[in-house]
Amino acid sequence: MSWLKKLLPGKLKTTLTGNRKSVPEGLWSKCQACLTVLYHTELTQNCNVCPKCQHHHRISGRARLNWLFESSIWQEVGLEVKPMDRLKFKDSKRYKDRLLDAQNSTGETESLIVGRGLLESKVVVAAAFEFQFMGGSMGAVLGEKFVQGVNAAIAAKAPFLCFTSSGGARMQEGLISLMQMAKTSAALAQLAEHNLPFISILTDPTMGGVSASLAMLGDIILAEPNALIGFAGPRVIEQTVRQKLPEGFQRSEFLLSHGAIDAIVDRRSLRAYLSNVLDKLTS
Amino acid sequence: MNLDYLSFEQELAKLQDRINGLQESQVGTSVELAKEIKVLEKKRLNLTQQIYAQLTIWQTVQVARHPRRPYTLDYIERLFDDFQELHGDRHFADDPAIVGGIAKFNGRAVMVIGQQKGRTIAEKLHRNFGMPRPEGYRKALRLMLLAEKFKLPIITFIDTPGAYPGIDAEERNQSEAIAKNLWVMAKLATPIITVVIGEGGSGGALAIGVGDRIAMLQYSIYSVISPEGCASILWKDAANAPKAAEAMGVTAPQIAKLGLIDEVLPEPLGGAHAAPIAATGVVKDYLAQQLALLTKIPLKTLLTQRYQRLMQFGLS
Incomplete structure (x- = not known):
C-alpha cells in the first residue's frame, strides 16, 4: 500500500481504487505505469502523459478530437447513425443492454467519434475511437460513421486522420462486424483515388479486425509510444505457439523495428508533427 | 468410433461397414446378398435424411470442418482444366496454406485462389491446418494483380479456421x-x-x-471469430462454442438473412463429403452462371456495383 493510501481516510480510498471516472477533477491521479501519484491537472495538462515515466495514458475519443482541434469549434459527422442489434445477441448479458451501459458510461452513442475541424487553420476530417465504449469494437455503426468521415473528407478535399484504439471487431454483430473491415478499406481506396492523404495514428491498443483493415492502410502510419498493436492477441499467440513471447512483442517500438510503421511520435508533439506532414503532402 | 465420421454420424459408419462387409463376402447367393445390401442402403439413406434434416447449428459447424469434406484442391481438380499452380509472394516465402494459379474453366482462362487444408497429419502440418501466414495473402495479392493485368476473372475458395x-x-x-x-x-x-466451401474464419x-458475388455451400460456416474464440471471451469458456455459434449466426442460411451473401448452394444429401462429385457440380453451375453474367457487365459498372454493395454491409 502506498503512503498516500495509508494517509487517506477510508471513504476516499475506495473512490481512488474504484471507478476512475468517479475521481473528482483536481484530485490525485496515479500513473498506471510507474504508479507515481500526480496532480490530476498536471497529468491532463501534459496530454495525459506521465511527466515522470512518459507513459501515454489512454484518452477518450472526444478528448482526442478536442485536443486535435485545440478546442476550436468542430462539427461532428455521422451523429445520426444509431446502433442496432440485428442478431438479438445475448451472452451473459443482452447486447442491447451492453450498448445502453456503454452509452451511459461514456456519454457517446457509439465507439467512434468523427469531426471536421481546423488543424493549424487547415480543414481536416478526423475519426477517433472510444475505447471505453465496448473496447472500441468495430460494428456496423462504426463502419458507417468511418465511411461518412471519409466522404466528408472527399467532399471538403481535406485530409483524413484516424486515431485507433480498439480490441477489434464486435463479436455481438457476428459477420456484419467482419464485413466492416471490407467496407472501411474500400472507402479508404476511394479516398486514395482522390489523392487525399490518410494518416493513421495507432494508439493503445490497436488489435484484430481494426488493425487488419483501416489502421494499416495509412499513407503515413504513426504510433504513440509503447502502444499494443497487432492482429492476434498476445494470449492467443502464446497458447498457440506455446512459447514465451519476445520482450516488447507487438509494441510500437517492435513494429517500428520490423518496418511496419513510419514513426513513433510522442503525444505532446503529435499535433505539430501531423500538421508538418500534411503541409508537405498537400503543398 | 470411426474418425472418418462425426459423432452424430457413427450409426451411418456402422451401416456403411456392414454394406462393405456384405459386398466383400462370398456367403449366400448373389441374389440374397444384393437384396440385403439394398435394404441396408435404403436404411442408410433414410438415416442420412433424418440426421441432415435436423442438423443443429453446432453440427453444421462440425460438418463444415468434416475430415472428409472436399478442400480447395479437390474443387480445382474437378472444376478446372490445365491448372498451373503459381507459387510464392516474391518477397519471403511460398505459403502452402494458400494455393493459387491459372486454369481453364469451361474453356475460359481464369485465376483461382483458395486456402488449402491437409488430410493426413503430414499434409495438415505442411498446410498449417489451412491457416495462412502473411506471405500467403501477399501471394494471393500478387496473383490477383496478375489477373487484373491480363483480364482474367478471379475465383476464390474460402476454407480456413x-x-x-x-x-x-x-x-x-x-x-x-x-x-x-x-x-x-x-x-x-x-x-x-x-465461394465459401468449408470454414470462413475471420480476417x-x-x-x-x-468480390462481386459471394456464395456459401449449405453446410459451410462464416464468422468474425471462431465459435471457440468467441465463447472463451464472452462466456469465459471455450466449451460454450455451440452457444457462441448460435448467437453469432455462422451458418449459410443465417448469413444470407443478413444480406451479406448472394446465394446458399445446396449440398447433396449427407453433405459435400458424402457426394463430392455432386457437390462439385453445384459449384460448377453457379460459377458458370455468374461468370457469364459478370463478364457481360462493363468494368466501370461492375466496380460501382461492388463498391455500393460493400457500403451497404450492415445497413440493410
Whole structure:
C-alpha cells in the first residue's frame, strides 16, 4: 500500500481504487505505469502523459478530437447513425443492454467519434475511437460513421486522420462486424483515388479486425509510444505457439523495428508533427 | 468410433461397414446378398435424411470442418482444366496454406485462389491446418494483380479456421497483409467470385473474400471469430462454442438473412463429403452462371456495383 493510501481516510480510498471516472477533477491521479501519484491537472495538462515515466495514458475519443482541434469549434459527422442489434445477441448479458451501459458510461452513442475541424487553420476530417465504449469494437455503426468521415473528407478535399484504439471487431454483430473491415478499406481506396492523404495514428491498443483493415492502410502510419498493436492477441499467440513471447512483442517500438510503421511520435508533439506532414503532402 | 465420421454420424459408419462387409463376402447367393445390401442402403439413406434434416447449428459447424469434406484442391481438380499452380509472394516465402494459379474453366482462362487444408497429419502440418501466414495473402495479392493485368476473372475458395496466430506472422505484419488485400480487392478491375466451401474464419477468410458475388455451400460456416474464440471471451469458456455459434449466426442460411451473401448452394444429401462429385457440380453451375453474367457487365459498372454493395454491409 502506498503512503498516500495509508494517509487517506477510508471513504476516499475506495473512490481512488474504484471507478476512475468517479475521481473528482483536481484530485490525485496515479500513473498506471510507474504508479507515481500526480496532480490530476498536471497529468491532463501534459496530454495525459506521465511527466515522470512518459507513459501515454489512454484518452477518450472526444478528448482526442478536442485536443486535435485545440478546442476550436468542430462539427461532428455521422451523429445520426444509431446502433442496432440485428442478431438479438445475448451472452451473459443482452447486447442491447451492453450498448445502453456503454452509452451511459461514456456519454457517446457509439465507439467512434468523427469531426471536421481546423488543424493549424487547415480543414481536416478526423475519426477517433472510444475505447471505453465496448473496447472500441468495430460494428456496423462504426463502419458507417468511418465511411461518412471519409466522404466528408472527399467532399471538403481535406485530409483524413484516424486515431485507433480498439480490441477489434464486435463479436455481438457476428459477420456484419467482419464485413466492416471490407467496407472501411474500400472507402479508404476511394479516398486514395482522390489523392487525399490518410494518416493513421495507432494508439493503445490497436488489435484484430481494426488493425487488419483501416489502421494499416495509412499513407503515413504513426504510433504513440509503447502502444499494443497487432492482429492476434498476445494470449492467443502464446497458447498457440506455446512459447514465451519476445520482450516488447507487438509494441510500437517492435513494429517500428520490423518496418511496419513510419514513426513513433510522442503525444505532446503529435499535433505539430501531423500538421508538418500534411503541409508537405498537400503543398 | 470411426474418425472418418462425426459423432452424430457413427450409426451411418456402422451401416456403411456392414454394406462393405456384405459386398466383400462370398456367403449366400448373389441374389440374397444384393437384396440385403439394398435394404441396408435404403436404411442408410433414410438415416442420412433424418440426421441432415435436423442438423443443429453446432453440427453444421462440425460438418463444415468434416475430415472428409472436399478442400480447395479437390474443387480445382474437378472444376478446372490445365491448372498451373503459381507459387510464392516474391518477397519471403511460398505459403502452402494458400494455393493459387491459372486454369481453364469451361474453356475460359481464369485465376483461382483458395486456402488449402491437409488430410493426413503430414499434409495438415505442411498446410498449417489451412491457416495462412502473411506471405500467403501477399501471394494471393500478387496473383490477383496478375489477373487484373491480363483480364482474367478471379475465383476464390474460402476454407480456413483463420489467420495463423504466430509470432512470425505478426513480425511480418499480418494485419497489413490482410488490410492491403481488402483495399485492392475493392477496386480490382476484373470480376471476382467467392465461394465459401468449408470454414470462413475471420480476417484470414475475408482477405481473399471481397468480390462481386459471394456464395456459401449449405453446410459451410462464416464468422468474425471462431465459435471457440468467441465463447472463451464472452462466456469465459471455450466449451460454450455451440452457444457462441448460435448467437453469432455462422451458418449459410443465417448469413444470407443478413444480406451479406448472394446465394446458399445446396449440398447433396449427407453433405459435400458424402457426394463430392455432386457437390462439385453445384459449384460448377453457379460459377458458370455468374461468370457469364459478370463478364457481360462493363468494368466501370461492375466496380460501382461492388463498391455500393460493400457500403451497404450492415445497413440493410
